[in-house]
Amino acid sequence: MNETKKEILTASLELFSKKGYSAVSIRDICKIVQIKESSVYYHFKNKQAILEELLIQFEDIATGMMQQLEESLSKPVNPEKSNFYKGICDIFFEEYLMDDFCNKMMRLLLIEQFHNDEVRKLYDLWMFEKPLDFQSKVFSALADMGYIKDRDSGYLAMKYYSPIYCFAQRWLFSGTLTEECKEIFRVNAYQHIEKFFKEI
Amino acid sequence: MNETKKEILTASLELFSKKGYSAVSIRDICKIVQIKESSVYYHFKNKQAILEELLIQFEDIATGMMQQLEESLSKPVNPEKSNFYKGICDIFFEEYLMDDFCNKMMRLLLIEQFHNDEVRKLYDLWMFEKPLDFQSKVFSALADMGYIKDRDSGYLAMKYYSPIYCFAQRWLFSGTLTEECKEIFRVNAYQHIEKFFKEI
Amino acid sequence: MNETKKEILTASLELFSKKGYSAVSIRDICKIVQIKESSVYYHFKNKQAILEELLIQFEDIATGMMQQLEESLSKPVNPEKSNFYKGICDIFFEEYLMDDFCNKMMRLLLIEQFHNDEVRKLYDLWMFEKPLDFQSKVFSALADMGYIKDRDSGYLAMKYYSPIYCFAQRWLFSGTLTEECKEIFRVNAYQHIEKFFKEI
Amino acid sequence: MNETKKEILTASLELFSKKGYSAVSIRDICKIVQIKESSVYYHFKNKQAILEELLIQFEDIATGMMQQLEESLSKPVNPEKSNFYKGICDIFFEEYLMDDFCNKMMRLLLIEQFHNDEVRKLYDLWMFEKPLDFQSKVFSALADMGYIKDRDSGYLAMKYYSPIYCFAQRWLFSGTLTEECKEIFRVNAYQHIEKFFKEI
DNA sequence: GATGAATGAGTGTTCATTCAT
């Protein structure tokens, strides 16, 4: 992909994730990329097409992350309980929730879910459905391995994941994403995870 | 308050909560209220003022609800464990989370938190801080009354509240709010609450 | 109708009839009317709506003219042969073909018939079908009254009307419409009519 | 001439004759020719130059046709009355009015005569002046040969040609040019010619 | 011969807002 096109995408995501799609003008994007407005239309059919390209990129990354998770679940490097879920957490946190691109995309999806039904479905899929599904499998696996007794893996997944989602909302998807915010999120989330796995 | 002014507020909230503040034009609002655009400016200084009035109304309601909760906590009608938290839940759910006005405001706050820092603070205050604080007190009270042993009321509040928040996000604050969505939310939330209070 | 709206219509017709609809910008129209571009949209939904209003006005006038013609055919003031058709000609020429508004509309229709199928039908209706139909009736009437022998009124109408149409094309619907052009047209057309009625 | 250049001209005429010069973009032309917009500028100085090349081609063809007509008038193959004018008609109709290239050019000239004074003159020259002049000569010749008595060859030419022009306008220069339209035109025109020569 | 990339000027349109009535 062309360098300018990449820069347009980067600038667009930056702005979209802060103000929402419709509040960002082509002018705004061009100011960052340092090109003229008409040039955007050489690279993209229209403004909507920029958003769509971002959605596709996000889906690719999210799908890739999910595959990694599935793999690390089926072939755990270290099947000792705490190491087992720690490896998994790291992928999900570092390569997804807190990855700069993904994080911005999630904010964008969160805002745009109201205007755009396709986006709403994407948000639900990648913020609720997929993570909860996967987490259920993890708890089933842990139960099969005898590490936990509780077999209601669906509710367990919810109990495990919902605080993480809340922390993400509070610290990652709101306001300016600073390193400080990331740190607060990380501390809160890992504290929860530790307590959670101690209890079960 | 003048009848027309009320209608403007109602229509504005309806639209803002669906499309977000900036995607709604004065035209759109006037189409619903059946007045001319210039008439809006008799009732409000500008578009922003409509939003602000809505924020004030919401804060009033939310504050009132919180006061009710505090009261029902300090003078429990029926201090028997299950009745105790059921009364509290009902106020929070029916008069707040699922109340039509509040629900729309929450969607609005959710969308607008990115454009508007004041809104972001409001959202955090009324969706996280206040509910979690209050819930902490509830668990402290329950602990004081001997109903539960766990004294980490902060984490308990998080464990209790975060699934409710997630359910709200999935079913109340996304897409069109139908009676069906409300019902799914209610079922999920109450199931969680029941399980939760059984476990502690 | 509002004064400004009228001026917009007048200016639009003036320009449309010279350059064609799409070659005229809202800016061009506003330069003449001395208003800002955005003001146009108070009076008209969009550019297309200006054209449509002009089409309606033209149809009204053309329909009115046709009714006048029909009346003057059914109740001839002076049933003497030359006076009979002269009265009819005058209505058609002065109130239609050479009327400033109608003339400009015909140029406009002529140009726009290629972009716009509705316009093409209008042009055909009011430049060919209606005039030829009516002229047929005139010749039928003249035959009934015994003034002419030829009963092929359709072909007569064509022979009568087609030179007039050609003259109109050459002198009225092309280039700038000056009084000189009008005069050339008038001379040519009336010469033809005189010769024509002498021959039949 | 280069193959691509020819294709550009063909595509341009196709589009110009349907929508008018200014309503056709270089993009539109390139979509048909399957080249990039910048490539056009290798073959033509600018958009206007495409139009001008088409005008030159048309003038060449029209001039050639007129020469053929003049020749067939001075050396009639078969000086018998009906054969005499039939040969002439065929050249004018088949090689000019109904020839695909010429027909499209005439539509184009018809539309563009308003924007472009040079075009207006060309239209008048090749649709009125030249045909009427030549037809006058034909009638003079017929009168000299004793086939007709009427010596007002100018008016005869007008009476002969104007219905043909009208038929052309109705069936050839409006809407989509289908084989059906062509046929209607041909039938109407030849019917007129036959009647016309019977009458004189 | 052809094209990737860019651009200045322009297009129709929307919007929040103003102000006299």
Place this chain on the structure above:
DNA sequence: TATGAATGAACACTCATTCAT
């Protein structure tokens, strides 16, 4: 109280054209 009329600023987008490769 309400509105008719107007407007400046912005918006997404199109277009003919240029130029280095």
